[in-house]
Amino acid sequence: MILTSLSLYLYRLPLDRFLPVGKQRIDHRTGLVLQAKATADDEVCDTEKFNIEVADSEVTEGEVKESNVEIAPLSGFDIDQQPLSGFSRESLDEVQQALTTLLPKLQGQHIDSLLEQAEASPYPSIAFGLSLLHAKLSGKLNALRPLTTAVPLIYQPIDAPKAELMAKIAKLDSSVHSVKVKVAQTSMEDELSLIYGILSQRPDLRLRLDANRGFSLEQALDFAACLPLDSIEYIEEPCQQPQENQTLYRAIPLPYAFDESLNDPDYQFVRHEGLTALVIKPMLLGSIEKLQRLIDEAHSHGVRCILSSSLESSLGINDLAHLAAILTPDEIPGLDTLAAFSQDLIVPSGKPQCLKPHQLKLVVSTQQD
Numbered sequence: 517m518i519l520t521s522l523s524l525y526l527y528r529l530p531l532d533r534f535l536p537v538g539k540q541r542i543d544h545r546t547g548l549v550l551q552a553k554a555t556a557d558d559e560v561c562d563t564e565k566f567n568i569e570v571a572d573s574e575v576t577e578g579e580v581k582e583s584n585v586e587i588a589p590l591s592g593f594d595i596d597q598q599p600l601s602g603f604s605r606e607s608l609d610e611v612q613q614a615l616t617t618l619l620p621k622l623q624g625q626h627i628d629s630l631l632e633q634a635e636a637s638p639y640p641s642i643a644f645g646l647s648l649l650h651a652k653l654s655g656k657l658n659a660l661r662p663l664t665t666a667v668p669l670i671y672q673p674i675d676a677p678k679a680e681l682m683a684k685i686a687k688l689d690s691s692v693h694s695v696k697v698k699v700a701q702t703s704m705e706d707e708l709s710l711i712y713g714i715l716s717q718r719p720d721l722r723l724r725l726d727a728n729r730g731f732s733l734e735q736a737l738d739f740a741a742c743l744p745l746d747s748i749e750y751i752e753e754p755c756q757q758p759q760e761n762q763t764l765y766r767a768i769p770l771p772y773a774f775d776e777s778l779n780d781p782d783y784q785f786v787r788h789e790g791l792t793a794l795v796i797k798p799m800l801l802g803s804i805e806k807l808q809r810l811i812d813e814a815h816s817h818g819v820r821c822i823l824s825s826s827l828e829s830s831l832g833i834n835d836l837a838h839l840a841a842i843l844t845p846d847e848i849p850g851l852d853t854l855a856a857f858s859q860d861l862i863v864p865s866g867k868p869q870c871l872k873p874h875q876l877k878l879v880v881s882t883q884q885d
């Protein structure tokens with residue numbers, strides 16, 4: 517297939533409530549939508565020769581394929597105007613500029629050039645976006661049903677009453693077996709009482725805790741000593757110093773997971789005692805091929821891989837649900853981050869409004885009118 521047109525749009529979605537990014541909070545999300553049209557190799561000449569835009573009604577099904585992907589590095593500023601730290605290293609501006617230069621070069625090329633450019637890009641969000649676009653255009657993403665269940669995310673909202681949390685627990689479907697709970701955010705007493713509160717309502721639940729590197733070793737030891745270990749699946753990034761996670765594990769057998777550690781550009785998989793899972797955020801890591809290599813390596817050492825949201829819009833979350841069905845079919849992904857979004861983007865998820873590309877700001881388009 518040949519790429520016949522590429523367009524880049526900018527979105528900015530306000531959030532109805534703050535979303536946690538580690539210890540920080542955001543009140544809006546910005547990102548890019550990359551739209552590509554492609555035709556089968558032998559059809560491109562006709563359209564080019566006559567320089568006509570092929571309307572959907574004039575072509576047989578499947579002749580012109582159109583796909584959209586979200587490219588939204590998790591960087592920018594929090595509600596206190598502090599730069600977000602610990603997630604994407606690239607800024608939205610850098611990504612926008614790189615794509616503005618790249619898109620005209622992709623125009624007229626075979627879709628496989630998306631994969632070459634994905635591997636060549638220094639920006640993980642671009643590498644992921646281009647490889648995803650390739651997968652969508654070539655129909656690879658729709659081969660399987662998406663994983664429609666996600667692990668509910670429970671966190672103490674500073675802008676909403678605490679009772680809402682327990683109401684969310686009470687409403688959980690009985691088919692939900694795991695929930696993710698943010699810890700190392702407020703006081704240990706409050707967080708332990710939340711954990712025991714959840715389990716008193718739903719003793720069958722298993723908890724995935726996420727400390728976002730919020731504890732000193734001493735705090736982590738104190739906290740872990742008070743946990744109902746049998747009900748804890750794992751804790752993400754317990755210690756400020758990741759090398760202390762093993763010390764913690766040797767003292768208290770609480771399995772842990774890596775999340776922020778994977779964002780280090782030099783990260784290489786190494787089996788550590790007590791390391792039970794990798795929390796994989798594709799937008800922060802890179803191409804699907806790179807994700808697949810990491811997952812294969814982790815699985816070969818018996819380490820689980822959980823695909824997780826980088827707070828994408830409904831477009832990105834929907835693609836992650838499809839990708840999870842392919843890359844990690846035996847795991848429930850961590851994608852419960854859409855509730856705070858005021859609107860959907862391109863793919864409906866049940867919000868009153870769903871923005872379409874023409875309602876977004878066009879950054880660049882290779883299509884000549």
Ligand SMILES: O=C(O)CCC(=O)c1ccccc1C(=O)O
Nearest residue numbers: 537538696824825826827850851
């Ligand atoms: O992993 C999940 O279930 C939801 C996603 C999530 O928690 C998250 C989303 C964006 C940035 C950081 C994190 C995090 O794991 O702390």
Ligand SMILES: [Mg+2]
Nearest residue numbers: 726728752775
């Ligand atoms: Mg995490």
